Amino acid sequence: MGNAVIKVESLGKCYRLGMKEEIHDTFVGAMASWMRSPLQNFKNLQKLAAFNPGDESDDILWALRDVSFEVKQGEVLGIIGHNGAGKSTLLKILSRITDPSTGSVTVDGRVASLLEVGTGFHQDLTGRENVYMNGTILGMTKKEIDRKFDEIIDFSGVEKFIDTPIKRYSSGMKVRLAFSVAAHLEPEILVIDEVLAVGDAAFQKKCLGKMQDVATQGRTVLFVSHQLEALSNLCSRAIMLEKGTIYKTGDTEEVISTYLNKQATQSTTRLRDRTDRQGDGRIRFIDSWIENDKGDRSNIFRSGELLKIVLAYEVKEGLALSNITASIAINSIKNISVTLLRNDNTGDSFEGQIPSSGRLECIVKRLPLNVGSYSYNVSVHSLGGLEDWVPHAGSFDVEPGDFFGTGRIPDRERLILMDHNWSINTNTF
Amino acid sequence: MAQHRIVLKPRTGMTGINWRELFEYRDLFFFLVWRGIKVRYAQSALGIGWAVVQPVFSMVVYTVILGKLAKIQSDGVPYAVFSFAGLVPWTYFANALTDSSNSLIGNSNLVSKVYFPRMILPLSSVLAKLVDFGIAMLLLFALMVWYGVFPNASIVALPLLILLMMVTAAGLGMWFTAMAIQYRDVSYAMNFIVQLLMYAAPVVYPSSLIPEKYQLFYALNPMVGVIEGFRAALLGTRPMPWDFIGVGSIVALGLLVSGALYFRFKERIFADVA
Ligand SMILES: Nc1ncnc2c1ncn2[C@@H]1O[C@H](COP(=O)(O)OP(=O)(O)O)[C@@H](O)[C@H]1O
Ligand SMILES: [Mg+2]
Numbered sequence: 001m002g003n004a005v006i007k008v009e010s011l012g013k014c015y016r017l018g019m020k021e022e023i024h025d026t027f028v029g030a031m032a033s034w035m036r037s038p039l040q041n042f043k044n045l046q047k048l049a050a051f052n053p054g055d056e057s058d059d060i061l062w063a064l065r066d067v068s069f070e071v072k073q074g075e076v077l078g079i080i081g082h083n084g085a086g087k088s089t090l091l092k093i094l095s096r097i098t099d100p101s102t103g104s105v106t107v108d109g110r111v112a113s114l115l116e117v118g119t120g121f122h123q124d125l126t127g128r129e130n131v132y133m134n135g136t137i138l139g140m141t142k143k144e145i146d147r148k149f150d151e152i153i154d155f156s157g158v159e160k161f162i163d164t165p166i167k168r169y170s171s172g173m174k175v176r177l178a179f180s181v182a183a184h185l186e187p188e189i190l191v192i193d194e195v196l197a198v199g200d201a202a203f204q205k206k207c208l209g210k211m212q213d214v215a216t217q218g219r220t221v222l223f224v225s226h227q228l229e230a231l232s233n234l235c236s237r238a239i240m241l242e243k244g245t246i247y248k249t250g251d252t253e254e255v256i257s258t259y260l261n262k263q264a265t266q267s268t269t270r271l272r273d274r275t276d277r278q279g280d281g282r283i284r285f286i287d288s289w290i291e292n293d294k295g296d297r298s299n300i301f302r303s304g305e306l307l308k309i310v311l312a313y314e315v316k317e318g319l320a321l322s323n324i325t326a327s328i329a330i331n332s333i334k335n336i337s338v339t340l341l342r343n344d345n346t347g348d349s350f351e352g353q354i355p356s357s358g359r360l361e362c363i364v365k366r367l368p369l370n371v372g373s374y375s376y377n378v379s380v381h382s383l384g385g386l387e388d389w390v391p392h393a394g395s396f397d398v399e400p401g402d403f404f405g406t407g408r409i410p411d412r413e414r415l416i417l418m419d420h421n422w423s424i425n426t427n428t429f
Numbered sequence: 430m431a432q433h434r435i436v437l438k439p440r441t442g443m444t445g446i447n448w449r450e451l452f453e454y455r456d457l458f459f460f461l462v463w464r465g466i467k468v469r470y471a472q473s474a475l476g477i478g479w480a481v482v483q484p485v486f487s488m489v490v491y492t493v494i495l496g497k498l499a500k501i502q503s504d505g506v507p508y509a510v511f512s513f514a515g516l517v518p519w520t521y522f523a524n525a526l527t528d529s530s531n532s533l534i535g536n537s538n539l540v541s542k543v544y545f546p547r548m549i550l551p552l553s554s555v556l557a558k559l560v561d562f563g564i565a566m567l568l569l570f571a572l573m574v575w576y577g578v579f580p581n582a583s584i585v586a587l588p589l590l591i592l593l594m595m596v597t598a599a600g601l602g603m604w605f606t607a608m609a610i611q612y613r614d615v616s617y618a619m620n621f622i623v624q625l626l627m628y629a630a631p632v633v634y635p636s637s638l639i640p641e642k643y644q645l646f647y648a649l650n651p652m653v654g655v656i657e658g659f660r661a662a663l664l665g666t667r668p669m670p671w672d673f674i675g676v677g678s679i680v681a682l683g684l685l686v687s688g689a690l691y692f693r694f695k696e697r698i699f700a701d702v703a
Contacts, residue, residue: 015701093437096544098700105437116542122464124471131466136457137543164473188433 004073005108005189005220006094012102013064013089044250055263063089065244066103076221078235078252080228080259082299083373083397085241086226091115091191094222098356109188109220112139117195118178123167127158127177130166134181148184155210156180171408176203183210189220208234224287226300226399271393279388282319283354285378287312288394296359299394302401303417304366309341309394311360311378321382324355326360329377332415338374369398371412444693450547458549464467465528465557477485482526484516487655491516491633504635504666510569510576512532514663515632517658518570521562522594522652523623527601530552530619533610537703540610548689551602551648555595562591573663583662583669590658593674593681600684607688609697611702631656635666635674644673651684 064086066174071077081087094105095113120137121130131152135145145152146261153159156177166174182195192211208230215221215234225231231238231252238255240248248258272286292298293306301307309328315321327342341362343350353412375395400409403417410417451458470476489508495501496508503511505587531552533540609615630652631638639647644703647653654670654677661669 018557092541096437097541099440099697100437101439103438104459107433107435107437109433111544113543115539119542122468124468125464129464129467133460136460136540137545139543140456142456142460315621426678 003073005073006222007106008067008069008094008103010103011090011093011100011105012062012066012150013068013086013093013098014060014101016060036347040289049135052177057096062244064093064100064241064352065245067241068103069239069246071220071222073220074218075237076215076223076235078231078238078255079222079224079240079241080226080238080255081247083371084243085400086244087241088115088193089244090241090395091193091222091224095191107189110139111189111191112185112187113193114138114182114190115186115191115193116193117175117182121166121174121178123404125166126165127153127162127169130177131181134178138182138185139187139226140185144186152180152184153259155183171406175407179203179207183207185221189222190214191222194226195336228259234257271390272394274390277390279379279386280382281316281388282382282384282385283313283315283321283324283380283387285311285313285380285388285390285393288378290394290396299396300399301334301367301396302399303368303370304401304403304405307364307367307396309362309364309376311362312392313360313380313388314357315354320353322351323383324350324354324387325381326350326362327379328362329379330374331376332374336415338369338415366403366419367401368403368417369399370410370414371398371400372415373397440697443690444696446548446689446693447546453498454545455623457545458553461549461553462557465553466560469557477564479546480564482563484513484520485568487516487520488513495633501634502638502639504660506578506664506666507576510572510578510664511635511660513569513572514660515630517562517565518590518594518655518659519627519630519632519652520565521558522598523627525555525558525595525598526605527619527623528549528558529598530605530609531616532602533606533699533703534613535615537610541700547699548692549601551606552599554601556596559595567570569663578664580663583667583697586658586669586674587662589650590655590662590674593651593658593678594655596685597655597677597681600681600686600688603688603692604684605618605642607692607699610699611695620680626650626652635660636670637667645676648673648676649680651681653677656698 033176067086067090079090088096091113092115093100094107094113095114095115097115118130118134120134122133122243123407125133131149132145135152136142153162156173156179158173160179161169161173166177168179179195211221211223211234221234223231235252237250238252239246240255240259242262247262248255271288272284277284288309288311289299290299291308291310292301311326311328325342327328327340327346330338332338339363343360343362350383373395374397375392377389377391378393379389400412401412402408404419469479475482491512496503496512501508501528521627521637532550533547534555539550540547574699595698605615605619629647629650636644636647636653636657648670654673657667657670657673
């Protein structure tokens with residue numbers, strides 16, 4: 001372990017909300033509104049490009065705020081945090097993709113970043129050509145790729161198709177090829193976002209093995225992942241980000257347990273004591289959590305995975321209730337009502353008398369939601385009307401997943417994933 | 430170790446161009462140029478033929494409409510070869526400008542996922558389009574032989590003219606692409622802008638149609654000097670218009686420098702809006 005090679009000092013990054021939308025604004029539109037209120041617009045447009053460190057206006061989102069830490073040479077640092085915690089933003093700043101808004105970062109050494117698998121892959125180019133394209137994009141020189149080419153192809157296991165355009169590859173093959181290129185990067189500092197979430201399990205393992213090699217060669221690695229196992233195997237130290245600030249830093253196991261605890265406390269304890277509820281209260285929710293396919297509680301799921309939302313309830317002492325209807329309303333972080341899960345819609349009615357305390361369990365077999373954070377409201381009706389309603393009874397994060405079972409991670413911009421099939425028919429009528 | 434020390438801080442004010450870094454990324458630059466060429470011809474039946482289709486069909490249309498029907502004067506050479514000598518550099522310029530103006534939007538996935546000097550993108554478009562230009566030039570020579578028109582000694586100025594048209598395309602391209610990533614309709618308007626610019630250059634008519642007193646003003650468009658220069662060198666319709674080329678070069682250099690500075694100034698928000 002040498003001296004610090006990355007020094008992050010009170011780093012901050014803010015995004016102006018609506019900056020993304022600004023793109024779709026037309027120039028003509030901008031001109032028109034400019035004419036309507038020239039001064040205000042001038043200020044707005046100026047603000048888009050420059051931020052004042054002290055600016056607190058509400059259209060600003062601080063993706064990172066006052067983050068400071070150091071990474072020593074040869075250290076493998078894990079970074080965890082919920083969706084939107086600022087992990088990717090931090091990596092983007094370290095790899096110079098975007099500028100910080102406040103603070104500074106000092107980096108000693110060449111940085112290669114892997115924020116996505118197969119950046120720059122082009123469908124019409126062959127495997128060989130894409131290796132060169134992707135390799136140079138990731139910062140390798142042509143010479144370096146020449147030297148490692150055979151090794152890369154060997155590692156990927158697609159040598160037979162190396163001169164075929166990759167549009168003829170299966171998605172699994174593409175992922176393998178892309179990973180192989182990335183696995184052969186040899187920068188002094190390597191920065192990796194949650195890219196290992198894709199690809200089949202066997203190949204993932206191979207990549208983790210390769211990363212272990214990299215780590216033992218004295219390279220510095222920053223590694224974002226939700227695969228806690230991989231983190232605890234690879235990293236000696238970890239940082240947990242929460243809402244843009246460092247929540248905990250230290251020994252990996254410690255940070256992981258803090259992370260898990262926070263997750264657990266966030267969603268389980270308070271439901272019984274919540275007062276922001278409505279309804280007659282003859283039946284009340286006392287707890288809610290989500291389980292994965294192994295029956296473990298979790299708040300992080302991948303698209304396509306099984307998820308079981310559990311609602312623990314109690315019926316008021318001495319009452320007997322029958323004919324209840326329970327529902328779970330899922331909302332996205334931006335408060336879009338995504339869907340409603342209701343037991344009477346699925347025909348799973350609770351007509352007879354229900355146990356005086358128990359758990360309502362709702363299983364979603366293949367989660368059709370895309371990457372993002374979601375929360376849910378719960379409610380229960382009896383024949384007499386609304387009995388209990390609690391907003392934000394729980395929440396969960398969705399990570400990219402293989403929803404279609406093809407090894408391919410769908411476009412993450414869209415909210416919903418829908419099962420579908422395509423075919424081509426020669427008959428036009 | 431310390432040779433690679435980088436300090437990342439909020440950027441303020443103008444930023445110069447980091448030549449060393451551009452040089453370090455030369456492999457990526459050439460692969461992007463190569464990809465631009467390769468992808469264009471992959472899976473197209475006509476393949477490299479597309480490089481000539483555009484100028485040839487324009488030439489035919491303009492020859493019939495402007496040369497034969499409207500009888501536009503063409504400085505003493507057949508209208509077909511006259512207009513083709515203008516259309517070849519113009520087609521290059523139009524395509525290089527359109528491509529480089531779309532280069533940031535078209536590669537927004539790269540911009541938001543990896544670091545490299547962003548300027549590589551518009552510049553590689555400008556270089557990639559030279560292949561089409563080279564092919565169209567061969568056709569121009571063939572057409573000249575067909576019509577019995579031959580180049581003269583001033584053909585030595587041709588490389589300079591080619592450089593001038595590349596610099597102009599690069600300068601404007603950097604301006605437009607840096608604007609387009611924030612205002613998408615700059616890219617929607619590209620076709621229209623290019624069309625307008627075409628009539629502001631002597632592509633389908635001779636510059637001698639422009640009244641004497643406006644000629645230097647007209648030459649503010651660097652493509653005026655380029656196209657008239659092409660005709661002077663290849664068709665001998667006039668002496669080499671050094672006055673046009675001089676004015677055009679100053680403007681082109683101005684566009685290049687201001688375009689590069691504007692691009693560097695805007696660069697800090699590219700990844701955030703891409
Ligand atoms: N280009 C952008 N424009 C506006 N907001 C952004 C942009 N990129 C990220 N954000 C916001 O910054 C926050 C942190 O995002 P991110 O770093 O991607 O989180 P993580 O990787 O931890 O899930 C999120 O709230 C996200 O919506
Ligand atoms: Mg992320």
